[in-house]
Amino acid sequence: MAKAERSTKSKTAVKKEVRVNTILITQPKPETDKSPYYDLAKKYDLKLAFHPFIRVEGLSGKDFRKQRVDIAEYTAIIFTSRNAVDHFFRICEELKVKVSQDMKYFCITEAVALYLQKFILYRKRKVFFSADGSTDGLLEVIGKHKHNEKYIVPTADNGKNDIAQFLTRNNMTFAEATLYRTVANDIAPVMQDNYDMIVFFSPFSVQTLFSHDPAFKQNGTLIGAFGPTTSKAIEDAGLRLDVKAPAPNAPSMVSALERYLGELKK
DSSP: OHHHHHHHHHHHHHHHHOOOOEEEESSOOOSSTTOHHHHHHHHHTOEEEEOOSEEEEEOOHHHHHTTOOOGGGOSEEEESSHHHHHHHHHHHHHTTOOOOTTOEEEESSHHHHHHGGGTSOOOGGGEEEOSSSOHHHHHHHHHTTTTTOEEEEEEETTOOOHHHHHHHHTTOEEEEEEEEEEEEOOOHHHHTSOOSEEEESOHHHHHHHHHHOTTOOOTTOEEEEESHHHHHHHHHTTOOOOEEESBTTBOSHHHHHHHHHHHHHO
8 A cells, every 4th residue: 555655756746847838749730729739838837939840842844744643544643641632632733633532542541531622522432531530540540452553652752661561562553653842941040949848730840859969868848749641750759749739539639738737737
């Protein structure tokens, strides 16, 4: 009994030592004051800094043609981000390619699937997504259609693609199509300050951090990550992951942060 009491006291002491007053969000500053990030900041008296660690530059239609991927030949496309969605339809518009109404869309999360409504008439029977937002969940969904589809897999120019490896192992027909490139931003100005937490949304942002400071040590800095590939990049870099989204009770980064900050106050 005494041991259990000591253990409980120890955990409580650790919790009280954690303080979150400042958070660096590695994305652009919201365009309006109605962002849920500002509601979070007000509720928990936080100072938020927004600075994108990366930017995305789309390939031109001319460069895309060099890949010799005829979109009309394919029956399905796999989207792992909104960037991929944006640049796929941008390329289609630039090259005047009409996407078949029978095209099937496989998405990493429900949020990405719903984002398709910006470009297509959303039909649930042709749009599929991972139930838990994970790559494994997406691959499970893809596996149910593997005998009948020819897939396009949009990628960044320097992206590692677990999905392409899965399709290869299962002898599925597919083509990788590079639609955009990821470029590191200058983060020196923002990294001069110390933050209690840094939140990442892309594995490339993690790369940018270590490109800026190869000797970066986490020490007491808390780390948050959105998306399975971002979480993996953080853990592969030897960093401790403190806040992870999406999760069953936290579909967004804001909701994951709120749950974490709420637990600290208990």
